[in-house]
Amino acid sequence: MISEQARARIDEAISKLPARRGALLPALHIVQEELGHISPETARELGELFEIHPVEVMEVVSFYNMFYAEPQSRHHVYVCTNLPCSLRGARVLYEQLEAHLEVDENGNTADGRIHLGHEECLGACAYAPMMRVDDRYCEDLDLDKAKRALEELE
Amino acid sequence: MLKVPYVTGYLTERFADDDFATLEGYERAGGYRAARKALTEMAPADVIELVKGSGLQGRGGAGFSAGLKWSFMPTDTDQPKYLVCNADESEPGSFKDRILLERGAHQMLEGILIAAWATGAEKTFIYIRGEYAHPARELQRCVDEAYAKRYLGENVMGTGFRHDVVVTRGAGAYICGEETGLLESLEGKKGQPRKKPPFPAQYGAFGMPTTVNNVETFSHVPHIVERGADWFRGIGTEKSPGNTVFGVSGHVERPGLYELPLGTRLDEIIFEHAGGVPNGRKVKGVIPGGMSMPILPAGQLDVPMANEALRERKTMLGTGGIMVMDDTTCxxxxxxxxxxxxxxxxxxxxxxxxxxxxxxxxxxxxxxxxxxxxxxxxxxxxxxxxxxxxxxxxxxxxxxxxxxxxxxxxxxxxxxxxxxxxxxxxxxxxx
Missing domain, CATH: 1.20.1440.230 (NADH-ubiquinone oxidoreductase 51kDa subunit, iron-sulphur binding domain)
Structure with missing residues (x-):
């Protein structure tokens, strides 16, 4: 269920835009912040709210990398493996972190704590290698620094 | 920790100063004077002429004349008109907009206000990439400050002009940096680009006349209004005036941002500013303007970083993201x-x-x-x-x-x- 608080934030987003549908991306961010992913039930609720078919909601969810249709680990860790980062060892670091966390490519730790994946350019090219931990950037990494950042995660 | 540019100019010279990121600090440094000048002393058409005359080229990749783009906005319409600020920086090798948002949001907002006055836009949507959570928070804080000071909202600076700014986040799709993909996304859809024509100036955000400009493009505008088109044309090359913020990454000693005039030679940026290639290696190739732009081999680095020169080498300035690869690179x-x-x-x-x-x-x-x-x-x-x-x-x-x-x-x-x-x-x- 979308909470009252989330609903109030969605209404505020709608009020700032010329058309209701424009607030769908903001609404997905808001709901996902609370529920972790967009379930079929949430899609139905959002469909009603935006006067569109739930499948249209899921179409948007599946188009964008940052929206999830499935339950997620508690934290997302994405190593940038685009060219500027790869030139500075990002893929080596990514493999080391996979081994460290004992996960496969784009995998989750067994305790549901961390999803480790790789991502395309995050706009931190001079501070490579780097990774995004939820909504934080960790830059100028080596393996020790990256491990420490992961240890901080609950 | 975000590092300020190693070489700064009029856009970034105060970025190391935390004060500059606040409205008061920005005003102490002369900020919002240009917007006041435009809104109180200049007719919208004069602002467009000024920006056209300055030769400012869009800094989002295509390099189109900003003033000319503004002039495409209809003047004889009852429809609401919009601006869109493209802050969906996603071109691999590009990381300049991020610092312009984090440390210079008021400078960009002032540029937006001037562009809004010039084009008669009532609202600006700033579309910032979803991963830029921290820059988005900084930007929202600055927007809130501007509203509190009545630099946004009803009756801007007591002139009777109304302008609203809405910050909206993307969700991880490179294609939303394409201006009509962005518009679709802004409307709550998949970010699939539209067929053109109609162009955004006729049919843009929510079907209304819209101008889309990049973060950096807006950031130049207050300086042009303040110091004039001739001053701007005195920097850079004849065809490509002004500074830009180059991002240098890959195999260099000092990867980072460098604000330099357009037309600065690529080899000067790599070897003099960014310290050359580490470990005694040599350059093998350089991508000069973000990943979409064709690579240049080591023998062609004597090229001025301006579109007129880069085109002769079959590449382009793009977003100014320079990726250097040493001679070990496959x-x-x-x-x-x-x-x-x-x-x-x-x-x-x-x-x-x-x-x-x-x-x-x-x-x-x-x-x-x-x-x-x-x-x-x-x-x-x-x-x-x-x-x-x-x-x-x-x-x-x-x-x-x-x-x-x-x-x-x-x-x-x-x-x-x-x-x-x-x-x-x-x-x-x-x-």
């Missing part, structure tokens, strides 16, 4: 990384792009594995040629150009893989 691996990115980010609506990006990636991967055939090279060139100019937006061109560039200058790397049936560059960066 250019087939580079092709693997680049083609993977475009395959992953194609929005899928045009066949040439959806299929072509996948084919390019499959073939270069095969070559890297040592399973390439001699005819693969002709196939690569053929596919790239058939993607270019055939699709709704420029994404397919952006996917084809880097492959064409690599084939033009580093064909020998591809041939060596095919001949030896393996990658002969053992010291290259790992895939």
């Amino acid at each position: 250019m087939v691996r580079v092709a693997c990384v680049i083609t993977y990115f475009f395959r992953d980010e194609s929005c899928g609506q045009c066949t040439q792009c959806r299929e072509g990006t996948g084919w390019l990636n499959k073939i270069v991967n095969r070559i890297e594995r040592g399973a390439g055939e001699p005819e693969d090279l002709a196939i690569l060139v053929d596919i790239a040629g058939k993607m270019e100019g055939q699709t709704i937006c420029a994404f397919a061109d952006a996917a084809a150009w880097p492959v064409q560039g690599l084939m033009r200058h580093f064909r020998a790397d591809f041939e060596a893989h095919i001949e030896h049936k393996k990658c002969p560059f053992s010291e290259s960066f790992a895939l």
Whole structure:
């Protein structure tokens, strides 16, 4: 269920835009912040709210990398493996972190704590290698620094 | 920790100062004077003429005249008009907008206010990439400050002009940096680019006349209003005036941002400013303007970083993201990384792009594995040629150009893989 608080934030987003549908991306961010992913039930609720078919909601969810249709680990860790980062060892670091966390490519730790994946350019090219931990950037990494950042995660 | 540029100019010289990121501090440094001047002393048409006369080119990649773009906005319409600030910086190798947002949001907002006055726009949507959570918070804080001071909202600066700014976040799709993909996303849809015409000035955000400009483009505007078109034209080259914020990454001693005049030579940026290549290595190739732009070989670095000069070398300034690769680099691996990115980010609506990006990636991967055939090279060139100019937006061109560039200058790397049936560059960066 979308909470009252989330609903109030969605209404505020709608009020700032010329058309209701424009607030769908903001609404997905808001709901996902609370529920972790967009379930079929949430899609139905959002469909009603935006006067569109739930499948249209899921179409948007599946188009964008940052929206999830499935339950997620508690934290997302994405190593940038685009060219500027790869030139500075990002893929080596990514493999080391996979081994460290004992996960496969784009995998989750067994305790549901961390999803480790790789991502395309995050706009931190001079501070490579780097990774995004939820909504934080960790830059100028080596393996020790990256491990420490992961240890901080609950 | 975000580092301020190593070389600064009028855009970034105060970025190290925390005070500059607040409205009061920005005003102490002379901020919002230009907006006041435009709104109280200049007619909208005069502002457009000024910006046109300054020669300011859009800094989002295409390099189109900003003033000319503004002049496309209809003046004889009852429809609401909008501005969109493209803060969806996602071009690999580009990281300048991030600091312009984090440390210079008021400078950009002032540029937006001036552009709004010039074009008669009632609202600006700032579309910031979803991953830029921290810059988005900084930006929202600055927008709130501007509202509190009545620099936004009703009756801006007591002039009777109304302007609203809405910050909206993307959600991780490169294609939303394409202006009509962005508009679709802003409307709550998949970010699939629109057919043009109609152009955004006729049919833009929510179907209304809209002008889309990049973060950096807006950031130049207060300086032009304050100091004039002649001052601006005195910096850079005749055809490409002003400074820009170059991002240098890859194999250099000092990767980072460098605010320098357009037309600064590429080798000067790499060797004098960014300290050259580490470990006594030499340059093998450089991508001069973000990953979509064709690579230049080591022998062609004496080129001024301005579109008129770069075009002669069959490449472009793009977003000014300079990626340096040393002589250990395997250019087939580079092709693997680049083609993977475009395959992953194609929005899928045009066949040439959806299929072509996948084919390019499959073939270069095969070559890297040592399973390439001699005819693969002709196939690569053929596919790239058939993607270019055939699709709704420029994404397919952006996917084809880097492959064409690599084939033009580093064909020998591809041939060596095919001949030896393996990658002969053992010291290259790992895939």
